[in-house]
Amino acid sequence: MNYNQPPFYDQRQFNFPGFLWGQLFGPGGQQQFPGQQPPGGFPGGNGIAGGGQAGVPNTPPPPFTPEQPQFQTYAVDPGGIRGCMFRFTYVWLRRDAFWFFPTYVGRNSIAGFRWQGNSWVYYGIDLDRIESFQCY
The missing domain is CATH 2.30.30.100 (SH3 type barrels.)
Incomplete structure (x- = not known):
């Protein structure tokens, strides 16, 4: 048993591309909360908050709210x-x-x-x- 992880969590259920156990639970099993940067960067990213395909967009979204489609x-x-x-x-x-x-x-x-x-x-x-x- 790894005592660095909280009990009752099966690490295998979280193994999919772009997600690592250490990015939800940091060193020593300390939980990361929304808005905090996980250890090593954002899931799916390269650890650098910079734009492009590897991380956070470096510009705000378009300045309008589109109309919702009918369907x-x-x-x-x-x-x-x-x-x-x-x-x-x-x-x-x-x-x-x-x-x-x-x-x-x-x-x-x-x-x-x-x-x-x-x-x-x-x-x-x-x-x-x-x-x-x-x-x-």
Whole structure:
């Protein structure tokens, strides 16, 4: 047993591209909270918060809020949203909408950076929570 990790967590369940156990739980099992930079950089990044495909966008999102499309889905297909990787994407959830910069698309979720009004914060979303999206 590794005593540096909190009990009851199976590290294998978190092994997918762009995620490392040490990026959620830092040295000594200390949990990282939203808005904090995990040890070694952002998941899926190169450890440098700089723009481009490897990290946080270095510019704010476009200065407008797009209109939500008329159609709505029960769940977003990973293949459909994969084309928005590393692009500014407006996402509509059931009760929220925001600019997002996806850097990882999985079978059931996406992860990337959410615009919080004046900065980008690492964020993950289950695909079944997304009603619609539009990338630019």
